[in-house]
Amino acid sequence: MTIKLYELCGADNKMVFSPHCWKVRMALAHKGLSYETEPVGFSKVARIEEGESRRVPVLRDGENIIEDSYKIALYLEEKYPDRPSLFNGEGGKAATQFVTAWSQNQLHPIVARLVLIQIYHSLNDEDKVHFRTTREKTFGMTLEDFSATRGASSTDLHNVLVPLEAMLADQPFIGGQTPLYADYVVFGALQWLRIFKGQSLLKKGSKAEAWMETLLDMYDGAGRAATIAA
Amino acid sequence: MTIKLYELCGADNKMVFSPHCWKVRMALAHKGLSYETEPVGFSKVARIEEGESRRVPVLRDGENIIEDSYKIALYLEEKYPDRPSLFNGEGGKAATQFVTAWSQNQLHPIVARLVLIQIYHSLNDEDKVHFRTTREKTFGMTLEDFSATRGASSTDLHNVLVPLEAMLADQPFIGGQTPLYADYVVFGALQWLRIFKGQSLLKKGSKAEAWMETLLDMYDGAGRAATIAA
Structure with a gap:
């Protein structure tokens, strides 16, 4: 199951710049997890994954949808305990x-x-x-x-x-x-x-x-x- | 063996005020360790335990003399691992x-x-x-x-x-x-x-x-x- 990361982007949708999205990108890299990125403009963020007032980053992992960079990091730590720890305790x-x-x-x-x-x-x-x-x-x-x-x-x-x-x-x-x-x-x-x-x-x-x-x-x-x- | 904590004091030697000494007092309390205090004025600090340029806090635990609040906390964590942890990992x-x-x-x-x-x-x-x-x-x-x-x-x-x-x-x-x-x-x-x-x-x-x-x-x-x- 591919992990999908919804990220904020500019007019050039390869330019993803949100500090909170970068925290998650680095956390995913730290865990050695591959993922696909879905860049989203400011005006579309609220409706990510059929939401009403979403804020990026939003992570979809199978059936799980997690919002907020720290919650995503906690989720990755719990879901992938055999990968390198993000917190060391x-x-x-x-x-x-x-x-x-x-x-x-x-x-x-x-x-x-x-x-x-x-x-x-x-x-x-x-x-x-x-x-x-x-x-x-x-x-x-x-x-x-x-x-x-x-x-x-x-x-x-x-x-x-x-x-x-x-x-x-x-x-x-x-x-x-x-x-x-x-x-x-x-x-x-x-x-x-x-x-x-x-x-x-x-x-x-x-x-x-x-x-x-x-x-x-x-x-x-x-x-x-x-x-x-x- | 009694632990001895050398602490900075005022003219009233019951008044121990150094922030670094208070870190160690709380760390000792956290570990549930009893200790005796030896208040020392600014002009006497350098010579604690026959030192030349000591800085408070200085902790003596048996034969061990440790200086610097963080090093003392690390020492207590290692020496008394069965007591409540000061760091949780x-x-x-x-x-x-x-x-x-x-x-x-x-x-x-x-x-x-x-x-x-x-x-x-x-x-x-x-x-x-x-x-x-x-x-x-x-x-x-x-x-x-x-x-x-x-x-x-x-x-x-x-x-x-x-x-x-x-x-x-x-x-x-x-x-x-x-x-x-x-x-x-x-x-x-x-x-x-x-x-x-x-x-x-x-x-x-x-x-x-x-x-x-x-x-x-x-x-x-x-x-x-x-x-x-x-």
């Missing part, structure tokens, strides 16, 4: 939630502010309308005004990554000697950035940059092969 | 390093700026000289100038705790359903704050406040029994 599973909360609340806002306009320009016309309408309602201002007044810099990025940089002085991955799902959580955010900025804004010569490069090369370069925004 | 052990890097680099600077002057005033005369000399060399300015120009607010504290607050919406502890060493890492920093500020600066009604209250009550209220700065 219950303590790892729990602490991953802290890493995720940090990534979501500290790192994602910086990356989102860096890539907002590029995301918009990468979409097809229908998704552009959807993206602009939903985001401008949330921000209470136009995308352009938001970017002009709330933009972020590479210095903001370097500052927010200080905990990762500090930890990498002690061990090569958040997972320890090898990467685990917690690494892919942070990787997802930085891959999102990489896809829209063409090249890394990470500090040159930093441990975070080296860590990212290592992850991009893993699993036959699955991360490095990502289609970059035009 | 290798993944937890590794991810704890990320939590520690976050705590050390994001949370500690805020707390340090909040309590700096109170620490100074809590010390005996000899330690006051040591503290002032070493810190002013690091800061390049007097303690008073540093506090005046680099002070932190409760808003800074609430902002830096956003990842903890967000995670607590999903699970009660960083360790999952029960606290692990990663929880004590963050607890240590907030206990340090609590000892010098007399009452919590945590946001009223927040999940972080409730989490802290729970930890203060655990192990027969070992945390709540801390001697508070006068």
